[in-house]
Amino acid sequence: MKYPQNWQARAIRPDGPSEWFAARVPGNVQYDYGRMMGWGDINYGENANLFLETEDYTWEYQTTLQYECKEGETAVFVAEGIDYRFDILINGFPKVSHEGMFTRVEIPLANGENELTVRIHPHPKSERTEFADRAQAQDSVKPPVCYGWDWHPRLLVSGIWQDVYVETRHADYIRRCEAFYTLNDDFTRAEIRFETDCAAPVEITLYDPDGNEIGKGDAFTIENPRLWWCNGQGEAALYTYTACTAHHEVSGHIGLRRARLIMSDGAWGEPYGFPKGRSVAPIQLELNGRQVFAKGSNWVNPDVFNGHIDEARYETLIQLAHDANMNIFRCWGGSGISKQDFYDLCDKLGIMVWVEFPLACNCYPDDPHYLQILEQEGSAIIKSLRTHPAVVMYCGGNELFNNWSLMTDQSLPLRLLNKLCYELDPKNAYLMTSPIFGMAHGGYTFYDPDAKCDVFTLFQNASNTAYTEFGVPGITDLENLKKIIPEEELFPIENKGSWKLHHAFEAWGDERWLCRDVLERYAQEPLDSLEKMIDHARWLQCEGYKAIFEEARRQAPYCSMAINWCYCEPWITAAGNSLITYPVQPKPAYEAVKTALRPVMASARIPKFDWKAGETFTAQIWLLNDTHQQTETSVDVSLRLGDETHPLFTWNSGLTAANKIGPSVNFVLPDADATDMTLILSAGEQTSQYRLCYRSRTERRVSRQLNV
């Protein structure tokens, strides 16, 4: 029996303790404190800055434990996760000192031990840096994102972020029940074996994915098992089980699948010639023997207050990913690990999960204390995730082998994590970081000023095994902007105040993420209203994301992953790369990505975004098909320019179970009174449209006069 408790909390400030205030559990104490202080919605204006003064406070949660311990029961205080370094005191006596938010803490309770205090120490801040940024997290296993990122305000949250309760237990309490299995090579037989930790015999009952009982025991052989497949490839079949003793019952599910990282097609042919390096690292996901193109998005912290996320929010967000034809989340390390509900829902909805340990963009040290906490937290994370079928791979952290992090293959934290994954879950892959050799991250804007080209061209010139981060920014819709930007700041937009705090400026270079320089490059009218700016940014974000996702798919099978940066956001940003506006509202870019990820679709490889009258417009027509099913499609190709739609040709793909390249468009662009044009691929009831920049002769004359 679990007894949740009522909590109050207070801040220990330099001037002494604050008054006590009601604390939401699970939650974050800074939120509760802000409520007491009357700081208002953190999304609005510059309210977030009010929280900065709380950074170095110590916090205390307090409760008088309420529970009933019956005959034969013992009581245990259980904390599933407290963020980040804390002591637990009972009746004033220290019982536990702990560092790490991903390990569960349990304290047996004696009769009369009722007054419980959780004292949370100030946030870790590395002494190896003088800057108030993510580097302050470089000596701890605290996910660094709350120290500030280009899309996340600096807001150092802590507190009781997972469930805590008193649990009363009989002697036959089931401390652990875990299912392991092997599949034979052709997936026609599964051998399931249960491990339990209990002082009494445990009766386990296994059910098939329809809920029919298979039998009782602790080992099962299943002939022709129903396999767990990711979204788009088949059923996400889940077997279930219950495990019972006289006084206790637990339940769980099992997804039978084999997931591996194998070499991309063609990658073994490289490198050619001497002196010869190594071949690229494997990143092609193979699920149940089938090479799956991984389509998805980077999951980041969906709330500044990570303790507030609940199953309902997870479900809405994951269902949206499912509906957008995604099959994978890369759960970015900077945000840490999610609550168990997240992985349960991914299991259910067939979204594969790339788990990253809480390391990102820092140089985590070879220091004994850090390694000790990392071993503790890493072990807890792996043990809590290894039976989820959705969890297909682990990764040491984000961009650790680049010059803003300065870690290498020899860094002991990454060698330690490899060791832990090997010991605790050797059947899943382990990457030291992303990107590794062959993969790539970026770019993050529609136009790349260094490469001097747009994302259409940039990605067609690239040849990578996986694109696991890339972004195209947009501006948030007006309704949401009004929730965060005070009326008087809305327009004209200036690099200060709420726009700046909400990442429109100086997030990643001066003009990011608003990108006025990029918008103006393609605008053939003055951007003299917020609506016009939003429209232009939306256009580039939608077309840019489609261009990259579809190009990555066309580069299959050498390329096998397209995962954009990023999926959700932790608060309402004014501008940024996410597909979902906080908390759960899809952007137009979400809809664009959804079309670009259709399992079977006509697609155009268009060499650039920006065209002018008189040029010969070219585009390769493709059929994309990642279903592994034979399909045949007839594609009508036309170009709409101004009032006129020019029919170009019809291509019949013939039967194919994979991508197929078709003919190319060659069409001399007439002069027309238009600033855009749309390439239309009609394939039965489906359409793929690409709205491109078009410059008439008139526009160019005007441009020349304006010396643009």
Next chain:
Amino acid sequence: MKYPQNWQARAIRPDGPSEWFAARVPGNVQYDYGRMMGWGDINYGENANLFLETEDYTWEYQTTLQYECKEGETAVFVAEGIDYRFDILINGFPKVSHEGMFTRVEIPLANGENELTVRIHPHPKSERTEFADRAQAQDSVKPPVCYGWDWHPRLLVSGIWQDVYVETRHADYIRRCEAFYTLNDDFTRAEIRFETDCAAPVEITLYDPDGNEIGKGDAFTIENPRLWWCNGQGEAALYTYTACTAHHEVSGHIGLRRARLIMSDGAWGEPYGFPKGRSVAPIQLELNGRQVFAKGSNWVNPDVFNGHIDEARYETLIQLAHDANMNIFRCWGGSGISKQDFYDLCDKLGIMVWVEFPLACNCYPDDPHYLQILEQEGSAIIKSLRTHPAVVMYCGGNELFNNWSLMTDQSLPLRLLNKLCYELDPKNAYLMTSPIFGMAHGGYTFYDPDAKCDVFTLFQNASNTAYTEFGVPGITDLENLKKIIPEEELFPIENKGSWKLHHAFEAWGDERWLCRDVLERYAQEPLDSLEKMIDHARWLQCEGYKAIFEEARRQAPYCSMAINWCYCEPWITAAGNSLITYPVQPKPAYEAVKTALRPVMASARIPKFDWKAGETFTAQIWLLNDTHQQTETSVDVSLRLGDETHPLFTWNSGLTAANKIGPSVNFVLPDADATDMTLILSAGEQTSQYRLCYRSRTERRVSRQLNV
């Protein structure tokens, strides 16, 4: 007290047991059997083929144990290494079944247990291959080289390859005494700590590198310690110790140093632009805080009969490397691990050791049995090597991430080895394989037919962090050829018989390693005698090796390793890439490499080997200096062509503690009656000479007539 034993052996053949024959221990039973059979010197003619019939024999060693067990002693049978899978029977009863040649086996002996048999099972041969080559070793931790390589005959050796003896021990026997230490960041203090395993107190006495007693105890602090440096960088200082009980004494040495792999200078600046991959992997050796350019050679099995190698042979070979200005051996994984004497001598002579586990060019499996043996053997290897100061890094094996091996970062054997190194010796680096990202292997011939250029050009066009294999073949000298090629086969050379068996043909493509095609490319006379062929091959091998070693050094600090393929050879080859002819005779190429590795030297970057009259000859003049000491040199540059020496210029380098580029030669080559020319750099008493191919106008006319 150790009691060696006298051994006899026999083969268990399909037709029954052979007679007993005397067995050399340590040694290889196939050698002893060959002696009994009268098969002659294995180096001669095609004698090596006679041994093929023994491949699948079972072998038995037998002895009647002779030892004296005094009052208070117990007796133990100790086998330091038996190759590869064996049982030990005493008085006919099986006592031990074991797989693995790198783990020690000990068996306590009771009174009257005198008759000891070692039964060695046939060689492991993987069932996953149908070919009689190295792939047969892919399921075992048997070093694959004896299954046949392009420079090693197929000769499957096994047997008691390390010392075996009966040891009588008192209760205070010291089972283990190991020294560990930490150095502070500026190397001014060492903390040494001893770990012992003994039933009685152990008295440890520590001595400084001059043999003066420092003190007694099990922990020592040394202020301003004398550090261990590799050859060319300082003293290879060794502290020593004795550890005593009443009846037992062991001794050892300690070299105090910190070795790390760090990023090469400039490597963090890459890659540039988006989409962005990872930076290369670190391979720059840093010793005691100093970046050391690693100059050396690939150590391979120096005897077909690996059991016969002794301390004297090791010492001669390692001293030669020391004298050639080398500071590192890459101990290639295909050959396995050497005996302890090898590492002791490397400690003493300052030769750093890159240790490779016994995996090479195969796809070692994720199979539980293989992983179990690898864990056992890997652990034994690391524990036996971790206190040697010379051992600076571990590597999973050779060329495992290339398409002739098909292993990847996800292969469990390589993840397991990472785990073992992390647990048992985390202060030394671990590479999964060589090459990793940034490094390169090859080429192996003077002229590359795919790149259509010679090694001068090939390596100047390359940009790698380390060249850890590259080879230029030569033909063995006439005196040694006569030891292996019967008189009647010597000339003309044909692709068959002894030449072929000794790797002149079909070792690596038809014409390797004799390379008549390459010799003829540069020969301006018919190669109508063996002497002429040997001379031409020697010319290319010497100039080729100098060109590559010096180019790699010029590419410092981005490049930080030059390690040629290979150092020694296991028998007398007719042609090949080694610097030493079996057993210990330096080739002319050894002398050439010795000059190219001088710590301070003038060097010329010559864009190609092959020049003709009328061309403008160019060469950049460099001063190479890897001593980290300031030096200043004046270099006189001249070109000798025919009878004439053309003085070109004098360059004064100025003071420099690193490499420095000087002026370039530009010189229009006159027509001369010559087929070669020599660029001469005189710097005080030192000279660097480069003998290049020169073609006069006459030669070209002749060539045209001959349609060459």
